[in-house]
Amino acid sequence: MSSSLNRYTYNMYSKNTYSFFDNVYAVVRLIPKGHVTSYGAIAAYLGSKGSSRMVGWAMNSAHSVQPAVPAHRVVNRNGLLTGQHHFGTPGMMQQLLEKENIKVVENKVQNLKMHFWDPVIALA
DNA sequence: CGATTGACGTACG
DNA sequence: TCGTACGCCAATC
Numbered sequence: 001m002s003s004s005l006n007r008y009t010y011n012m013y014s015k016n017t018y019s020f021f022d023n024v025y026a027v028v029r030l031i032p033k034g035h036v037t038s039y040g041a042i043a044a045y046l047g048s049k050g051s052s053r054m055v056g057w058a059m060n061s062a063h064s065v066q067p068a069v070p071a072h073r074v075v076n077r078n079g080l081l082t083g084q085h086h087f088g089t090p091g092m093m094q095q096l097l098e099k100e101n102i103k104v105v106e107n108k109v110q111n112l113k114m115h116f117w118d119p120v121i122a123l124a
Numbered sequence: 125c126g127a128t129t130g131a132c133g134t135a136c137g
Numbered sequence: 138t139c140g141t142a143c144g145c146c147a148a149t150c
Contacts, residue, residue, distance in 0.1 A: 020147090039132050043145090049133090050145045056131040057147065076132060083131030128150075136142080 020046065024058040025065055027119050031073040034100045035117035036109055038077050045119035059083060072096040079112035 027042050039055040048054065055074075062069040063086070072093045076082045084093040084107060094104040103110035 043132080048145075052132040052145075053130060054146060059131050071131080074131075081131090086131060129148085132145090134144090
């Protein structure tokens, strides 16, 4: 993952953690339209398989990052839209996904396997 | 500076 | 199959 030294040096991530967050953002931005991936998959791709929570934590700050991160394409292992509450208004995340032709029922991505985009495989 | 807290995931009973 | 326990590691209290 090219850290791509993004120059938006956010004071809050000016440490070595900056790399991790930047990598997360970079991967998420690489998710093709109409596809989704999971926190765990991203964590695994970054080498810290058990740090899936950190990926979620990174997304927590994603809203203040530019260019924008398509966080709505990141769901949990079950395809559940666990982070929808972070999108301002409830249902917005689902709306964004459906706009990309991804069916969402009961806050869950339908046919997840078909839309799943694994960075470990895609960026191999 | 120790305790708590997550947009998670796996292991276990 | 379902619920609980725990690890992961930075940020926040």
